[in-house]
Amino acid sequence: MQKVALVTGAARGIGLGTARRFLAEGWRVALLDIDAAGLEAAAAGLGAADRVLALPCDVAEPGAVFPAVQRAAARFGRLDALVNNAGTAVFKPLLETTPEEWNRVLAVNLTGPFLATQAAAPLMAEGGGGAVVNVTSISGLRASTLRVAYGTSKAALAHLTRQQAVELAALGIRVNAVAPGPVETAMAKAVHTPEIRRDYHDAIPLARYGLEEELAEVIVFLCGERASYLTGQEIAVDGGFDAAGIGLPTLRQARRNL
Numbered sequence: 001m002q003k004v005a006l007v008t009g010a011a012r013g014i015g016l017g018t019a020r021r022f023l024a025e026g027w028r029v030a031l032l033d034i035d036a037a038g039l040e041a042a043a044a045g046l047g048a049a050d051r052v053l054a055l056p057c058d059v060a061e062p063g064a065v066f067p068a069v070q071r072a073a074a075r076f077g078r079l080d081a082l083v084n085n086a087g088t089a090v091f092k093p094l095l096e097t098t099p100e101e102w103n104r105v106l107a108v109n110l111t112g113p114f115l116a117t118q119a120a121a122p123l124m125a126e127g128g129g130g131a132v133v134n135v136t137s138i139s140g141l142r143a144s145t146l147r148v149a150y151g152t153s154k155a156a157l158a159h160l161t162r163q164q165a166v167e168l169a170a171l172g173i174r175v176n177a178v179a180p181g182p183v184e185t186a187m188a189k190a191v192h193t194p195e196i197r198r199d200y201h202d203a204i205p206l207a208r209y210g211l212e213e214e215l216a217e218v219i220v221f222l223c224g225e226r227a228s229y230l231t232g233q234e235i236a237v238d239g240g241f242d243a244a245g246i247g248l249p250t251l252r253q254a255r256r257n258l
């Protein structure tokens, strides 16, 4: 039986990498994204038309999310996994973040996963259960400047993960979160200056960014049978960023030179 996953924010980046990984492991995949043109190109680029469905949709719109999730289950006949990956960021100082910006970030990053999971859970339960993975962030685990809305939305999503895990266990649905550190997406390549990269490398024990494939690997693992006793957890896939506390740059440098 070919399993079915729905991945939100799948037109590019970690979501598209995750869709690719699902296909490689024999799943069928519904890709959902607000960027209809990007989504169409991404779906075509996957080259598996019979196993791929594109769903243009804003995850923050209840009236759009429910029909989109239902379309995925109707097209493939079942739904086994949901990856709530779509996310948006406004990086501004706390005192300059407008109510509209705050509300939009919370709507996409927190309400989106709430709605999509509400829509998907009954469909998964019909097939005997399933798995949800919420993509949070290192910014929800550690506070940083310019991330008042983004970081707060991701910390709330980590708690929503636990709420969902506790309630949906009765339906045979496991719910976990993956918290990426900085990932080498096209966007990061375009906007991260050499100075920003150096700072991240210095703060991350593995001294590099993560790859989309490395995130996809953990997300797909969490959706599958090999993770059958794992629920309610947030796994930081971050090269050790979250584990590291305060450290002196000079001493870290000395260690690297050993």
Ligand SMILES: NC(=O)c1ccc[n+]([C@@H]2O[C@H](COP(=O)([O-])OP(=O)(O)OC[C@H]3O[C@@H](n4cnc5c(N)ncnc54)[C@H](O)[C@@H]3O)[C@@H](O)[C@H]2O)c1
Pocket: 008, 009, 010, 011, 012, 013, 014, 015, 032, 033, 034, 035, 038, 057, 058, 059, 060, 085, 086, 087, 088, 108, 135, 136, 137, 138, 139, 179, 180, 181, 182, 183, 184, 185, 187, 188
């Ligand atoms: N890239 C990183 O370094 C990093 C680090 C930590 C967490 N994350 C999280 O990982 C997830 C994916 O990040 P990415 O870097 O691949 O992002 P990205 O910006 O490259 O891709 C996000 C996708 O989500 C879509 N999207 C945005 N708003 C949407 C909405 N309202 N409805 C439907 N789709 C929407 C976008 O169109 C885009 O295709 C996000 O939740 C992000 O917060 C990323």
